[in-house]
Amino acid sequence: MDLKTKFTPQSWPAHPENATLEGKNKTLGFWIFLGGETVLFATLFATFLALKNKGPNGMEFSTQSLFELPLAFIMTMLLLTSSLTSVYAMYHMKNHNFKAMQAWIAVTVVLGLGFLGLEIYEFYHYVHLGFTFTQSAFGSSFYTLVGTHGLHVIIGLAWFILLMLRNSKRGLNLYNAPKYYLASLYWHFIDVVWVFIFTVVYLMGVLD
Amino acid sequence: MSHDVTHTRTQQEYEYDRKRANLGMRNQVTVFALMIFLTFIAFASVQAGMSAYLVAPLILLFAAVQVALQLYYFMHWSEKGHGMAQFFMYSAAFIAFTMILAFITIIWW
Amino acid sequence: MSSTAKKKGFGATIWDYLTTVDHKKIAVLYLIAGTLFFVIGGIEAMLIRIQLAEPNNDFVSAGLFNEIITMHGTTMIFLAAMPLLFAFMNAAVPLQIGARDVAFPFLNSLGFWLFLFGGLFLNLSWFLGGAPDAGWTSYASLSLASPTHGIDFYALGLQISGAGTLIAGINFLVTIINMRAPGMTYMRMPLFTWTTFVASALILFAFPPLTVGLFFMIFDRMFDANFFDHLNGGNTIIWEHLFWIFGHPEVYILVLPAFGLFSEIFATFSRKRLFGYSSMVFATILIGFLGFMVWAHHMFTVGLGPTANAIFAVATMAIAVPTGMKVFNWLLTIWGGNIKVTTPMLYGLGFIPSFVAGGVTGVMQASAPLDYQLHDSYFIVAHFHYVIVGGIVLALFAAAHYYWPLMFNQMLNETLGKITFVFFFVGFHCTFFIQHFLGLMGMPRRVFTYQGDQGWDLFNYISTIGAFLMAIGVILLVVNVIITAIKGEPAGRDPWKDGRTLEWAIPQPVPYYNFKQTPLVRGLDTFWIEKMEGNKEGMTYAEPISDIHMPNNSFIPFMISFGLFVAAFGALYHQDADKAWSLPVLIAGLAITFLSMIVRSLKDDLGYHIHKEELMNEKGGKK
Ligand code: HEM
Numbered sequence: 001m002d003l004k005t006k007f008t009p010q011s012w013p014a015h016p017e018n019a020t021l022e023g024k025n026k027t028l029g030f031w032i033f034l035g036g037e038t039v040l041f042a043t044l045f046a047t048f049l050a051l052k053n054k055g056p057n058g059m060e061f062s063t064q065s066l067f068e069l070p071l072a073f074i075m076t077m078l079l080l081t082s083s084l085t086s087v088y089a090m091y092h093m094k095n096h097n098f099k100a101m102q103a104w105i106a107v108t109v110v111l112g113l114g115f116l117g118l119e120i121y122e123f124y125h126y127v128h129l130g131f132t133f134t135q136s137a138f139g140s141s142f143y144t145l146v147g148t149h150g151l152h153v154i155i156g157l158a159w160f161i162l163l164m165l166r167n168s169k170r171g172l173n174l175y176n177a178p179k180y181y182l183a184s185l186y187w188h189f190i191d192v193v194w195v196f197i198f199t200v201v202y203l204m205g206v207l208d
Numbered sequence: 209m210s211h212d213v214t215h216t217r218t219q220q221e222y223e224y225d226r227k228r229a230n231l232g233m234r235n236q237v238t239v240f241a242l243m244i245f246l247t248f249i250a251f252a253s254v255q256a257g258m259s260a261y262l263v264a265p266l267i268l269l270f271a272a273v274q275v276a277l278q279l280y281y282f283m284h285w286s287e288k289g290h291g292m293a294q295f296f297m298y299s300a301a302f303i304a305f306t307m308i309l310a311f312i313t314i315i316w317w
Numbered sequence: 318m319s320s321t322a323k324k325k326g327f328g329a330t331i332w333d334y335l336t337t338v339d340h341k342k343i344a345v346l347y348l349i350a351g352t353l354f355f356v357i358g359g360i361e362a363m364l365i366r367i368q369l370a371e372p373n374n375d376f377v378s379a380g381l382f383n384e385i386i387t388m389h390g391t392t393m394i395f396l397a398a399m400p401l402l403f404a405f406m407n408a409a410v411p412l413q414i415g416a417r418d419v420a421f422p423f424l425n426s427l428g429f430w431l432f433l434f435g436g437l438f439l440n441l442s443w444f445l446g447g448a449p450d451a452g453w454t455s456y457a458s459l460s461l462a463s464p465t466h467g468i469d470f471y472a473l474g475l476q477i478s479g480a481g482t483l484i485a486g487i488n489f490l491v492t493i494i495n496m497r498a499p500g501m502t503y504m505r506m507p508l509f510t511w512t513t514f515v516a517s518a519l520i521l522f523a524f525p526p527l528t529v530g531l532f533f534m535i536f537d538r539m540f541d542a543n544f545f546d547h548l549n550g551g552n553t554i555i556w557e558h559l560f561w562i563f564g565h566p567e568v569y570i571l572v573l574p575a576f577g578l579f580s581e582i583f584a585t586f587s588r589k590r591l592f593g594y595s596s597m598v599f600a601t602i603l604i605g606f607l608g609f610m611v612w613a614h615h616m617f618t619v620g621l622g623p624t625a626n627a628i629f630a631v632a633t634m635a636i637a638v639p640t641g642m643k644v645f646n647w648l649l650t651i652w653g654g655n656i657k658v659t660t661p662m663l664y665g666l667g668f669i670p671s672f673v674a675g676g677v678t679g680v681m682q683a684s685a686p687l688d689y690q691l692h693d694s695y696f697i698v699a700h701f702h703y704v705i706v707g708g709i710v711l712a713l714f715a716a717a718h719y720y721w722p723l724m725f726n727q728m729l730n731e732t733l734g735k736i737t738f739v740f741f742f743v744g745f746h747c748t749f750f751i752q753h754f755l756g757l758m759g760m761p762r763r764v765f766t767y768q769g770d771q772g773w774d775l776f777n778y779i780s781t782i783g784a785f786l787m788a789i790g791v792i793l794l795v796v797n798v799i800i801t802a803i804k805g806e807p808a809g810r811d812p813w814k815d816g817r818t819l820e821w822a823i824p825q826p827v828p829y830y831n832f833k834q835t836p837l838v839r840g841l842d843t844f845w846i847e848k849m850e851g852n853k854e855g856m857t858y859a860e861p862i863s864d865i866h867m868p869n870n871s872f873i874p875f876m877i878s879f880g881l882f883v884a885a886f887g888a889l890y891h892q893d894a895d896k897a898w899s900l901p902v903l904i905a906g907l908a909i910t911f912l913s914m915i916v917r918s919l920k921d922d923l924g925y926h927i928h929k930e931e932l933m934n935e936k937g938g939k940k
Pocket residue numbers: 454568569571572614615633634636637640675676678679680682683684688691692693697700701704705708
């Protein structure tokens with residue numbers, strides 16, 4: 001692969017992430033990795049479902065008493081919107097419009113940071129109430145599930161930021177296009193997991 | 209392995225691709241609106257305090273639809289060339305389902 | 318890195334292996350490391366059998382015995398069997414599918430170093446206050462109560478090496494999907510490739526539950542979490558589920574490649590096409606699928622209830638069907654073949670009855686009511702050694718002989734190989750056959766000693782004698798390797814004369830770029846087809862000679878793994894109040910890892926090209 005090749009929007013391939021063998025391998029490998037991640041999160045969900053509301057005798061905390069849906073709803077909206085903005089970024093990537101792509105990724109990062117801020121606030125709030133990681137099995141499983149998702153958000157954000165900085169001077173080429181594409185796939189996957197966290201942990205936690 | 213397949217599109221091809229991409233992007237926005245809508249309905253129906261037996265299956269269904277929309281549109285499964293990705297993700301989903309089922313039924317209380 | 322580098326100094330060779338991304342060299346690394354751990358695990362096995370040779374023995378103490386059996390099982394499964402299979406996968410699979418390389422050479426090397434450092438970490442527990450002692454299954458109530466750091470070594474060590482395994486699995490999946498030569502359709506892939514593919518998919522889905530379970534264990538032991546602590550709402554059964562959701566697929570991760578190796582060997586030395594190729598492929602996939610549906614057969618006596626037990630019993634029995642298909646296909650491959658009883662073939666012939674015996678006891682255990690009798694007795698020990706030794710270890714020994722010329726361009730001594738087989742095979746049955754009866758007579762597993770005069774004394778003694786015979790077999794194999802290396806006779810291309818698949822069509826020693834020209838695959842058993850048509854070169858080519866793109870060597874995988882190794886010590890000792898240095902060590906280790914990763918992502922690594930002219934000048938397989 002030659003990094004010096006200059007592309008115009010017209011000579012830029014329609015699927016830059018799959019235009020090289022490396023790109024093809026990376027995309028497929030990443031999808032397969034996401035399959036593994038799916039099972040990983042399933043394990044965390046399963047454990048949460050088994051341990052939710054379980055704690056020492058007479059524990060005061062429960063999903064009903066703790067969760068505040070409006071906050072979770074706003075977080076969901078932020079993450080959903082950031083998913084769309086990263087779609088925009090990929091749209092511009094395919095059009096070989098580097099500046100627009102970077103801008104949309106920046107928007108995505110800002111939205112992601114907003115989500116992360118709210119999550120940290122939420123955790124802080126619970127810990128303040130005395131609902132901690134070590135307080136009960138419920139606490140351990142809740143923080144592990146939601147925290148692992150939060151960790152993924154952090155990794156996703158770091159990935160986007162590193163990509164933006166590393167390539168800010170040199171623009172798009174067939175070497176970094178797959179990297180951008182994978183980062184955006186990762187971001188969508190994070191959103192997919194959150195949809196289930198919102199539904200299964202928060203909404204259904206408050207239900208019965 | 210040494211040769212990367214990059215062929216330059218003709219003007220017509222290029223314009224055609226661009227047009228399709230624009231349409232596709234408009235489609236994505238519609239999908240996004242739908243997802244927001246579903247999330248909102250799910251949220252509202254829980255807040256409204258309707259029967260859990262009605263709401264629980266409903267919001268699970270909504271979640272599944274949203275995820276399908278993410279995968280097929282935002283993550284491009286509706287375009288061709290994603291057979292293997294789908295195979296591995298569906299297998300993962302199947303195993304995930306079995307595991308969660310087991311953990312809510314036979315975890316031994 | 319140039320192809321002209323010929324004789325290298327010792328230091329340069331070491332450096333070459335530390336940084337290599339070549340799947341053939343990584344195969345050698347896996348082989349060496351796997352053998353090392355196999356020997357360690359084997360010594361542990363001998364200690365177990367010496368202790369149990371006679372009643373009321375005090376050769377080792379009860380506590381030490383628990384550490385030995387735990388480390389024996391863990392080492393053999395995670396650090397010996399799997400890496401040794403990876404060795405042969407790395408050596409053969411890319412060549413079988415006509416690829417110049419694996420999909421992710423860098424990750425391939427990272428996978429190896431993670432495995433090695435994880436394994437070293439686990440084994441260092443012997444010298445640092447005691448090894449894990451809760452069994453290789455490490456059931457939570459027991460392991461949470463274990464006072465030493467042993468369980469922490471177990472959890473952290475397996476976490477690191479497990480990450481390596483997962484990476485190796487993904488690499489093989491993408492390699493097999495994307496890197497096949499033109500014409501190598503899925504239904505033309507050799508069976509070893511197919512089984513590698515399915516086993517890798519199982520790795521992909523089975524290791525995450527283990528990862529999560531180990532994290533829970535780490536959190537509970539080191540950070541006061543409550544996943545398994547019932548006083549705070551936890552549930553110890555969750556560990557059992559997670560472990561076996563991983564654990565049962567794991568046994569198929571091991572045995573499927575073994576099936577694949579024997580499928581190659583049977584076809585080669587019966588000089589016949591593998592009987593029922595498509596049903597073999599189908600059975601492999603079906604076993605992989607069912608492998609995820611049966612984990613609770615390890616938990617029949619937990620009390621999951623009759624419905625759950627019934628479902629899992631039936632699912633377990635169902636696995637016997639595709640497995641049986643395979644056995645009949647092997648038999649029919651041999652049937653009417655022009656059989657050559659070489660050492661690998663001899664192992665194959667020994668494998669069929671041994672593995673079938675293990676499968677039959679498996680079906681017995683699958684019937685839940687009977688399992689209430691068999692569970693946690695020596696019958697179980699007999700069962701899984703019949704499938705693991707009779708299936709996997711025999712396959713590994715067979716493959717060592719079969720693929721030695723491919724990996725080292727030398728033939729192991731055939732006569733000595735056959736003598737090895739006799740010792741090992743007789744020893745194996747002598748050790749384990751009798752354990753079925755010990756189990757039926759009521760001897761529980763995992764006990765460090767027993768009272769005399771219960772009718773167990775003689776059988777235990779015989780079992781120990783068998784273990785010594787096996788040890789002699791292993792030593793003979795090592796002797797064979799040494800003799801062969803000293804003799805140093807090149808084996809040349811297609812040394813068995815009956816090679817059927819692409820890996821044998823390559824000149825020896827295999828050029829570092831594998832195929833000068835990508836081959837065109839014209840059917841199942843490509844090389845055989847070309848040979849039958851009198852093609853001297855053994856290959857039809859899909860392209861003219863042109864530049865070949867190669868990946869650069871890299872020291873980064875070593876550093877990433879080393880950083881985690883260091884960090885694990887910090888994490889482990891962090892719980893001890895008197896070890897203030899632990900936190901800096903943890904941070905330093907993670908810093909090494911992350912810095913290495915950042916270097917990797919900031920520095921473009923585009924590889925290099927071997928030019929056409931250079932290739933033209935080269936004669937065949939010179940290094
Ligand atoms: C193919 C390779 C196989 C391997 C490597 C294997 C391995 C094992 C291992 C390691 C255990 C012991 C677990 C423990 O208690 O520590 C075990 C138990 C068991 N195996 Fe297998 N097995 C294999 C095939 C089968 C088959 C074909 C069946 C049934 C059709 C089977 C059924 C069982 C059952 C039911 C148990 C549970 C026994 C108990 O703990 O009470 N296995 N197997």
